[in-house]
Structures are given as C-alpha cells and as structure tokens.
Amino acid sequence: MGLDIHTAEIRGVIVHVDALMGLSHCCQPAQCAGKGSCCGAYEVHVAPRELTSIIGLMKEARTLSRRLQDEEVFEEAEDGLVLGSDDDGVCVFAYRSRNGQMLCALHSLALKHGIEPGAVKPKSCLLWPLTLSQGPPRHLSTIDDAFDWPCNGPRPAGATGLDDGVAAIVAAVFGKPFLRDLQDICSQRSYTGQYESDVAAPQPADPDGA
Numbered sequence: 775m776g777l778d779i780h781t782a783e784i785r786g787v788i789v790h791v792d793a794l795m796g797l798s799h800c801c802q803p804a805q806c807a808g809k810g811s812c813c814g815a816y817e818v819h820v821a822p823r824e825l826t827s828i829i830g831l832m833k834e835a836r837t838l839s840r841r842l843q844d845e846e847v848f849e850e851a852e853d854g855l856v857l858g859s860d861d862d863g864v865c866v867f868a869y870r871s872r873n874g875q876m877l878c879a880l881h882s883l884a885l886k887h888g889i890e891p892g893a894v895k896p897k898s899c900l901l902w903p904l905t906l907s908q909g910p911p912r913h914l915s916t917i918d919d920a921f922d923w924p925c926n927g928p929r930p931a932g933a934t935g936l937d938d939g940v941a942a943i944v945a946a947v948f949g950k951p952f953l954r955d956l957q958d959i960c961s962q963r964s965y966t967g968q969y970e971s972d973v974a975a976p977q978p979a980d981p982d983g984a
C-alpha cells in the first residue's frame with residue numbers, strides 16, 4: 775500500500791497521521807477499578823531481548839501479582855513468546871491495588887527502583903493504544919477498538935498537533951527525534967476527522983520492530 779493523504783513516512787515507518795491525531799489517551803488506572811482492563815484484553819508478545827529485564831524482576835513481581843504464582847509466565851504462540859495469562863485472559867503481571875486499580879507489576883517495580891518503565895515493559899504494552907505492524911513496511915497506527923476504552927477518546931475534526939498522551943507514547947517507543955519529525959508533519963495540517971479505512975488495517979504489534 776502506498777502513502778495517501780492520511781499517512782506519512784518517517785524513518786522508514788508508515789505513520790497513519792490522521793489516526794494518531796484523532797486519538798487522545800490518558801492512562802488512569804482508577805478508571806479500571808472494578809472493570810476490565812487493557813491488561814486482560816490482548817496477547818502480549820515478548821521479544822527475546824526483553825526477557826532479561828522481565829526475568830530480573832520476577833522474584834519481586836511475584837510478591838505483587840498472585841497470577842505469577844499460579845500461571846506460566848511465558849507461553850509459546852505461533853509467532854513467538856507471549857506473556858502468560860489467567861483463565862480470564864488477564865496478564866500474569868497485572869494486579870489489583872487495594873483500591874481496585876489494575877496495575878502492572880513491571881511498571882510498579884520500575885518506578886520503585888527509579889527505572890524508566892519502558893526499560894522493563896514489553897514494547898507492545900508501551901505502544902498501546904497504538905500499534906506497529908510487522909512489515910515491511912511497518913505501519914504505526916491505532917488499535918481498532920481504541921475508543922472502547924475509557925482512557926481513550928476521539929479528538930474533534932480540526933484538532934491540531936498530537937494529544938500529549940499519544941506524543942508521550944511515540945517518544946517513549948520511537949525516541950524524541952522521531953516524535954519531532956511527526957510533530958513537524960502534524961503542524962502542517964489539522965485532523966480531518968475522517969480517518970477511514972482507505973488504509974490497510976494494522977497487523978499485530980511487533981515487539982522487535984521499534
């Protein structure tokens with residue numbers, strides 16, 4: 775698929791600019807209290823190079839998440855390793871805080887130890903609710919069901935730039951130079967409000983791709 779008015783190429787990645795401009799995102803675990811969470815809705819692929827940091831936190835993570843005591847930590851999928859989950863599909867690293875918030879043991883332990891969460895969490899978790907296809911070429915877009923989650927919302931036609939939450943994800947996964955390039959492109963347009971499927975649906979996130 776070639777580029778169209780909704781997309782731009784940045785450093786070899788086809789970015790679905792309108793999809794990203796049309797999304798606002800703010801992770802607030804309190805919104806998941808007593809409800810489902812993104813940590814129980816998707817298969818999380820793990821790249822081989824992500825294993826070491828995850829395994830290094832396993833002992834402490836077990837004190838937070840009981841699922842890590844009852845379930846396999848990693849499972850084989852057709853296209854590589856994925857994080858284990860319980861019978862309800864909830865990730866083994868997810869746990870409920872005392873006030874019912876759904877939290878990530880890897881994220882919590884990273885903060886406890888003064889590490890960037892991005893250094894220990896799988897890339898597909900960092901990307902959510904964005905998605906990166908395996909390619910080539912790789913496509914960066916938003917997940918199909920983004921607006922089903924209370925932490926995501928649509929932006930109105932005419933919105934400019936990127937939402938801060940979306941910009942933070944792009945910077946964390948692709949780096950600030952990539953984000954600058956994307957923001958330059960966004961500064962020359964406003965959101966059309968018409969991001970439709972004349973672009974191919976993204977493939978599942980590739981944790982090795984970013």
Ligand code: SF4
Pocket residue numbers: 812813814818857865866867868869877878879880881895896899
């Ligand atoms: S690793 Fe953490 S962020 Fe990713 S699905 Fe599991 S609990 Fe959620």
